[in-house]
Amino acid sequence: MKKDIILAGVGGQGVLSISALIGLAAMKAGLFLKQAEVHGMSQRGGEVHSHLRLADVPIASDLIPDGKADLILSVEPMEGLRYLPMLSAEGWLVTNTQPFVNIPNYPELDLILQEITRVPHHLAFNAEEMAKEAGSTRAVNTVMLGASIPFLNIAYEKFEEAITDFFQSKGTEIIDMNLAALGKGSDFARKGRGW
Amino acid sequence: MEQLVLLGDEAIAQGAIDAGVTGIYAYPGTPSTEIKEYAERSREAREGKINVCWCANEKTAMETALGVSYAGKRGMVSMKHVGLNVAADPFVNSAITGANGGLLVVSADDPSMHSSQNEQDSRYYGKLAMIPILEPGNQQEAYDMAHECFALSERLHVPVLLRITTRLAHSRAVVRRRKEILEQNPLTLPENPMQFILLPLSARKRYRELLVKQERIAREAEGSPFNNWIDGSDRSLGIVAAGIAYNYLIENYQDGKCPHPVVKIGHYPMPVRLMEDLYQSCDTILVLEDGYPFIEELLRGYLNRGKRIMGRLDGTIPRDGELNPAKVAKALGLPVHDGIPVPGLIVSRPPSLCKGCPHISSYNALNEAMTSYSKGRVLSDIGCYSLGALSPYRAIDSVVEMGSSITMAKGVADAGLIPSVAVIGDSTFIHSGITGLIDLVNSSSPVTVVILDNQTTAMTGGQPSMTSRIENIVEGVGVEKEHIRVVNPLPKNHEENVKIFREELAYHGVSVIIPRRECIQTATRKLKQARNKTKAGEETS
Numbered sequence: 160m161k162k163d164i165i166l167a168g169v170g171g172q173g174v175l176s177i178s179a180l181i182g183l184a185a186m187k188a189g190l191f192l193k194q195a196e197v198h199g200m201s202q203r204g205g206e207v208h209s210h211l212r213l214a215d216v217p218i219a220s221d222l223i224p225d226g227k228a229d230l231i232l233s234v235e236p237m238e239g240l241r242y243l244p245m246l247s248a249e250g251w252l253v254t255n256t257q258p259f260v261n262i263p264n265y266p267e268l269d270l271i272l273q274e275i276t277r278v279p280h281h282l283a284f285n286a287e288e289m290a291k292e293a294g295s296t297r298a299v300n301t302v303m304l305g306a307s308i309p310f311l312n313i314a315y316e317k318f319e320e321a322i323t324d325f326f327q328s329k330g331t332e333i334i335d336m337n338l339a340a341l342g343k344g345s346d347f348a349r350k351g352r353g354w
Numbered sequence: 355m356e357q358l359v360l361l362g363d364e365a366i367a368q369g370a371i372d373a374g375v376t377g378i379y380a381y382p383g384t385p386s387t388e389i390k391e392y393a394e395r396s397r398e399a400r401e402g403k404i405n406v407c408w409c410a411n412e413k414t415a416m417e418t419a420l421g422v423s424y425a426g427k428r429g430m431v432s433m434k435h436v437g438l439n440v441a442a443d444p445f446v447n448s449a450i451t452g453a454n455g456g457l458l459v460v461s462a463d464d465p466s467m468h469s470s471q472n473e474q475d476s477r478y479y480g481k482l483a484m485i486p487i488l489e490p491g492n493q494q495e496a497y498d499m500a501h502e503c504f505a506l507s508e509r510l511h512v513p514v515l516l517r518i519t520t521r522l523a524h525s526r527a528v529v530r531r532r533k534e535i536l537e538q539n540p541l542t543l544p545e546n547p548m549q550f551i552l553l554p555l556s557a558r559k560r561y562r563e564l565l566v567k568q569e570r571i572a573r574e575a576e577g578s579p580f581n582n583w584i585d586g587s588d589r590s591l592g593i594v595a596a597g598i599a600y601n602y603l604i605e606n607y608q609d610g611k612c613p614h615p616v617v618k619i620g621h622y623p624m625p626v627r628l629m630e631d632l633y634q635s636c637d638t639i640l641v642l643e644d645g646y647p648f649i650e651e652l653l654r655g656y657l658n659r660g661k662r663i664m665g666r667l668d669g670t671i672p673r674d675g676e677l678n679p680a681k682v683a684k685a686l687g688l689p690v691h692d693g694i695p696v697p698g699l700i701v702s703r704p705p706s707l708c709k710g711c712p713h714i715s716s717y718n719a720l721n722e723a724m725t726s727y728s729k730g731r732v733l734s735d736i737g738c739y740s741l742g743a744l745s746p747y748r749a750i751d752s753v754v755e756m757g758s759s760i761t762m763a764k765g766v767a768d769a770g771l772i773p774s775v776a777v778i779g780d781s782t783f784i785h786s787g788i789t790g791l792i793d794l795v796n797s798s799s800p801v802t803v804v805i806l807d808n809q810t811t812a813m814t815g816g817q818p819s820m821t822s823r824i825e826n827i828v829e830g831v832g833v834e835k836e837h838i839r840v841v842n843p844l845p846k847n848h849e850e851n852v853k854i855f856r857e858e859l860a861y862h863g864v865s866v867i868i869p870r871r872e873c874i875q876t877a878t879r880k881l882k883q884a885r886n887k888t889k890a891g892e893e894t895s
């Protein structure tokens with residue numbers, strides 16, 4: 160088993176925390192992992208991405224080779240498209256449709272959404288809406304995390320455990336809300352993928 | 355055995371701690387910052403068993419670590435690659451004094467300039483100082499090497515340079531920690547009381563000793579567990595892969611087995627015998643290394659008369675930028691998988707100043723005050739505020755290296771563009787702006803220095819800044835009190851601030867304006883922490 164995931168978003172959106180949570184779940188499932196992050200200047204509202212590699216055998220490169228990613232998980236619609244050269248022919252683009260506009264020349268959203276539909280395997284949805292349903296728009300990243308689950312071959316419980324560990328210090332209310340967000344993202348993606 | 359998921363940076367810190375380090379010193383800089391930050395969170399640091407400090411700059415950090423070594427204990431200093439330029443004086447001379455306790459210098463290179471102004475390769479510094487260089491290929495090696503470097507330094511009585519690159523520094527993987535944690539060294543002064551006295555008379559002697567030591571330094575590298583021959587039957591090509599480049603190589607083979615013989619390098623100077631074997635037994639040599647063509651250049655030699663050597667110099671691999679699996683695949687003649695091209699409508703999203711950042715108000719005031727003068731006279735520096743070079747601000751005309759704003763502004767004024775302006779942050783001012791300000795004062799240069807005081811080192815994640823007494827320092831070095839103006843960079847103070855900028859620009863002498871307001875990021879973080887604390891208090895009470 161090998162899963163190569165690109166996580167995409169804008170500095171400050173918490174891309175690294177999604178990556179950390181998948182990593183935590185993968186560890187609990189006994190997998191090898193490598194997780195290359197971007198720190199430094201681009202975290203100031205610039206484009207950020209993280210390479211996350213999971214496998215049941217040792218992993219060589221910290222970077223995913225071009226055209227080999229199984230999944231691009233993007234918290235922002237334009238950012239996901241930026242890494243399409245990384246995606247394999249069978250790979251999926253799973254993306255939030257809510258734009259993060261902090262540049263004057265942000266393209267028209269409709270055109271971006273059209274581009275997304277051109278990707279052979281894609282799943283685009285309003286994660287903010289789902290997060291709100293789960294209790295707070297702040298759970299957007301957890302919805303996205305949930306949406307990655309059907310693509311990863313890791314038991315759902317491992318993600319629940321990861322969420323519980325990760326938000327331990329924040330109290331049961333926050334944990335429950337995030338578990339709800341996780342379920343929403345996961346259910347949606349499972350249906351979207353046709354399972 | 356304890357297993358930890360660590361960044362390469364963190365693995366280095368853990369390795370040093372487990373090797374009984376006594377002091378870890380650093381100046382924050384991407385991609386090295388997390389070394390010190392991790393060490394600081396360790397139990398050993400919290401219990402006060404080791405000293406872990408941010409220093410004013412890389413030079414003071416390097417010198418402090420050298421002091422620890424002088425006293426017989428193990429010392430480590432970490433910095434980003436350009437920081438080693440700042441620390442170059444003590445670094446090179448520490449090879450002449452030699453180490454007493456183990457001395458480890460960690461320099462984190464940034465090929466592709468993810469967060470830097472150049473992609474210089476620290477291995478050249480190691481060669482210049484004539485000391486061993488270690489270069490890990492993965493997180494486990496980062497841990498093991500940091501650990502081993504101290505013993506190596508003590509065996510050879512020289513400092514050791516550990517070189518990493520951004521990719522490894524900021525990538526996480528499982529690291530197995532050693533069972534046995536070493537005790538710290540006892541306090542012992544150097545056996546030879548002249549060792550650290552580099553008067554010409556003794557320095558000549560020390561230098562000759564360093565030259566004699568070269569053979570032992572080479573022998574250590576020759577037998578190092580970090581230099582390996584990995585056999586392959588197809589000798590049409592022999593490969594040299596240094597550090598992380600080895601991972602990209604084997605990533606390209608399904609079973610992780612490269613058909614060509616490979617010399618994997620992790621410890622320099624290069625192991626001559628292994629290189630010789632590879633050169634003799636293969637038709638062509640491919641060199642894979644992240645950074646400059648350091649090995650490749652040495653292998654080719656000046657005249658390049660031998661076998662074909664492929665790498666960055668002959669264009670097999672692009673001359674700049676970090677390596678990746680695809681670049682290596684191309685070099686090997688293997689197919690590269692192209693995904694879907696980036697759609698044409700995607701625009702780049704450069705980093706920018708945060709909403710509500712104090713620098714925004716400072717730049718707005720400065721820009722307005724500068725409208726009375728011709729363009730091209732604002733010299734700036736390294737920090738978040740470097741982003742003021744981009745639109746919509748376009749407020750600054752130079753960003754070169756730490757501290758250069760003030761001294762370049764003096765040069766610009768000396769050349770005849772009066773007034774000139776320097777824009778520098780509080781941390782950068784402490785790092786290496788003060789000496790420049792002294793130069794200004796000594797020559798009464800018509801320069802206005804703007805010290806953006808956001809009370810933190812924001813660029814690298816909000817490390818505490820070194821002082822809260824900027825105006826005392828400024829006054830202490832001789833700037834006239836009436837030309838030291840502290841302002842509050844808030845949008846509502848705009849008119850007033852523009853007026854103050856105008857007044858000081860008109861003054862024909864040294865003036866300093868200190869816009870002071872805390873970085874929004876650290877201020878919000880503190881607020882959150884305070885809120886969590888009161889919440890926790892309520893819950894427990």
Ligand code: SF4
Nearest residue numbers: 708711738812873874
């Ligand atoms: S981190 Fe602080 S100093 Fe840097 S841009 Fe943001 S608010 Fe400004």
